[in-house]
Amino acid sequence: MPRYMIGLLAIVLILSTPARADTLKVMSAGSLRAAITELLHRFPRQSDTIDPPEFGASGLMRQKIENGAAVDVFASAxxxxxxxxxxxxxxxxxILFARNSLCALSRSNLGLDQTNLLDKLLDPTLRIATSTPGSxxxxTYSWEVFARADALKPGARATLEAKAKKLVGGGEKTPPLVPGKGAVEGIFQSDAADVMLxxxxxxxxxxxEMPSLASIKLPPALTVDPADGMVVLxxxxxxxxxxxxxMSETGQDILRSHGFEPVASVAPAKP
Known part of the structure; x- marks a missing residue:
């Protein structure tokens, strides 16, 4: 019997097993907070208990699991x-469960567009904020963008890596710059940077939250394709x-409503 058939039969067996009360603990990337929260809220949990989910930088969450944190499902960016x-x-x-894309978020007076983005990023006066590679x-995706920039303008990678300010994603090393505000909001409210990937x-x-901010999707020559994955522990x-x-149609629609690209659904049929 093919391996994929064995896997399908295993899932059918699990889903048809009489439900027993159990507890579900999910740990997730912070970028998935809104989507995972809604998925857990709408999950038909039967008699199960849902523990409060925990969110943070994916690399730091992985380290917590490796150090013994009791988790059932981990969703990463x-x-x-x-x-x-x-x-x-x-x-x-x-399991690959969704895809994302990268944008440049900036102050609207910068006038960023897809044709001038790289030149603007390389401007010595422009301050760039990023998350923390590795953590x-x-x-990590931002550093991949810098590597792509090097193919367009030799030396761009070194310049961008040197000027990038790692202001989020490092856990206790990168606390919010404005108390009570989100990490990215704090960057712009405290005037710590002009643009962030x-x-x-x-x-x-x-x-x-900040209508004065503008955004553009990265041009094809610079873009990378973030993929969101889960592991069942x-x-x-x-x-x-x-x-x-x-992975169901309902779940994938929830992800789509939060700006993610579903990987296991199709567009609704036209009437």
Missing amino acids: DMEQPRQLATAHPERLV DPLG IYCSAVPALQK NDKPVALRFVAFV
Whole structure:
């Protein structure tokens, strides 16, 4: 029997097993906070208990799990952190569940567009904020953008890495710059930077809080394609049912409503 058939039969068996009361603990990337919160709220949990989810930089969340944090499902803003948790654990399932894209968020008076973005970023007077590479996939993606820039303008990578200010994603090393405000809001409210590379899914909420900010999607020559991955850390039926819900049409529609690109659904049929 093909391996994919064995996997499908295993899922059918799990989903058809009589429900028992259990507890679900989810740990997730901060960029997924709104989406995961709604997914947990709308998850048909039957008699299960849902523990409060925990959010933070994906790399730091992975380290907490490696250090013994009791978690059933981990959702990351990349595939690398889930894959690391599955290393030497073939029973742990790693699943691509959504995609994202990168935007440049800036002060509107900068006049950024896709044709002048790289020149503006290289301007010595322009201050760039990023997340922290290694601790947070957003920082790693930003460094990948800098590497792509080098192919367009030799030396751009070194210049951009040197001037980038790692102001978020480092846990206790990068506390919010404005108490009571989100980390990215604080960067602009405290005038710590002029532009930041950020997930496009996060832009609407940030612009709602700060309407003066402008955003553009990165041009094709600079863009990278963030992929969001989950890892199921044990064989709890409730954990597998939650992942199945995330991959269902309802779950994928929830992700779409939060600005993510679904990977397991199609556009509704035209009437």
